[in-house]
Structure formats: structure tokens, C-alpha cells
Amino acid sequence: MKRLPLPAFEVKDAVEQCAAGITIVERSQALLAALPTFQAAEATYKALAPAGQLFQIPTSDQVTPLLSGDLMGTIYKSHFARPGAPSRALYEAIRFAPPYGLCPMCGQRIVASVDHYLPQSLHPIFNLTPANLVPACSDCNKGKLAKFAQCAEEQTLHPYFDDLGNERWLVVDVRETAPPSIAYRVRPPAGWSPVLAARVQHHFKVMGLAELYAAQAASELADISFSLGELAKTGGPASVRTHLQGEFASRHARDANSWKTALYEGLCASDWFCNQGYLLVR
Ligand SMILES: [Zn+2]
Secondary structure, eight states: OOOOOOOSSOHHHHHHHHHHTOOOHHHHHHHHHTHHHHHHHHHHHHHHGGGTOGGGSOOOSEEETTEEHHHHHHIIIIIISSTTSTTHHHHHHHHTOSGGGBOTTTSSSBOOEEEESSOTTTOGGGTTOGGGEEEEOHHHHTTTTTSOOSSGGGOOOOTTTOOOOSSOOEEEEEEOOSSOEEEEEEOOOTTSOHHHHHHHHHHHHHTTHHHHHHHHHHHHHHHHHHHHHHHHHHHHHHHHHHHHHHHHHHHHHHOTTSHHHHHHHHHHHOHHHHHTGGGGOO
8 A cells, every 4th residue: 555645736626627628508607616515525525534534424416406426427537537628637647646657555556547535426526526536556446445434444545644654564474385375464563553453454355455466476486486596506595585685675675565575574584485485486
């Protein structure tokens, strides 16, 4: 999970620029007339999100009598995000914000679109609210963010508001199998609240991160097995371990909780892997 800065614009900018690109007069007027409603909702959102309390916002099927949920969906897709629309630059500022184009939800796959943290179908009032618009890969996007959270623990992590800090929390178990297998899990640091620990576990599960990272780790092991074998020929298991420790330090310096950091930490800590496990990689 990668934290991102909150977009540098507000729902006022999004509504006004979106309305400027709408040629259907009644529609753009209805949108502009609802601006105070959008702004009040945005203030509530920004007050609740840092405390992890967005689940408390009641669902609705309209913004105002003239702006139904369905119409808000059309406005988002056909006006706000439309290529060439005045508001498209705002959409793209969110879409292209993550470094290297990596999805903030999984940290691995490439961003495919902008998604609504609180789903459009349940919260049309936040369709154009920048704080609710997050870049996501298609796998993290599909269905996973649209689940309805009934309590704080059922909320996935929000890339603008949830900060997990730099303490190590993503760890692996190196399983002594042939080939070696790597199992990822969340190990909540002592300083996390029970709710945060539950949310991270929930996020990890619904985004399928254990499976995603295990597959990446298996591929990484296949990539490094030849060079580990060459190191062992001259320096034995001690050389293998020293090399893996260096790889861990380098990954950790960039990201304390990437799947690679966790992988190399687990590998260099495993006597079995450094002595013989590396020989079993296929
Ligand atoms: Zn993702």
C-alpha cells in the first residue's frame, strides 16, 4: 500500500470544470446548483477519512432531486472523464499521480483507471470529489472497492488518508519445500490499533495480495537461483547469506514493506534456504 498526496484541487474545481464541458444546459445548471451540497459532503468526507470513519456516511441514490445516482454516473463517465473535456486534466492528474504508474492498492500492478473509494452506486454525491477519486489497477478496481463496509474493520486502505509508517509489517514464511515456496502475511506492529491491524488484513485479503506476491516471489527466486549457485561455489552458504542481506538492505532502503523487501528478509534469515534451499529452485 502506497500513500499518495491528496489531489491539489477540490470538488468546487471538479464541478465547475465538469459543468463547463457540458452542452446540455439543464444538466450543467443542475450540477452547478448542487455545488453547496457537494462542498458540504466533501467537508464531511475530509473530516471522517483521516479517522477511518468513512463507513459511517449513509448511502443514498441521489445528490439532489435533479441529480440522480444514474445521472451522476453519466456525468462522471461522459463529461468529467471524457477525453477532450475541460475536466479531463483533473482526471489525468489523479490517474497519473502514482510514481512509476504503480497501483497504490497493491504496489505491484499498473494503474488502469481512476476509481471511486466510496462506490458510485452507493455514494453518487462523491462521484466528483477528488478525495474520493483514487488511481487503481484493474484487478484492485474490479468489485473490490465497491464492497459495502459495515464497520471500520471492513474498509480497505485509503491511499490519501491511511499511513502505515515505515515499521516492517509485511513478512514471509520460507517453506522448506522443493521448490521453496514463499508465503506472505501481515504482521501488525505493536503500535497499530486493533482496527488498523484488521483493516490491513482485510485489504490484504480482498486485493489478493498473498497470491500476487507469492507468484512474484517464485519468479524472483527463479531469476536469482543461478547467481546464488555461483556464489556458493566459491564462498559457500555464508556468501549466499551475505548477498541476500545486501539485497534486503537495498530493497528496505527504498520501501520497508515491498514484497521484495519481505522476500529478501525471509531468505537471508533462513538457514535452510542459505544452506540448501536455493539449490531446489527450478
Ligand atoms: Zn492494484
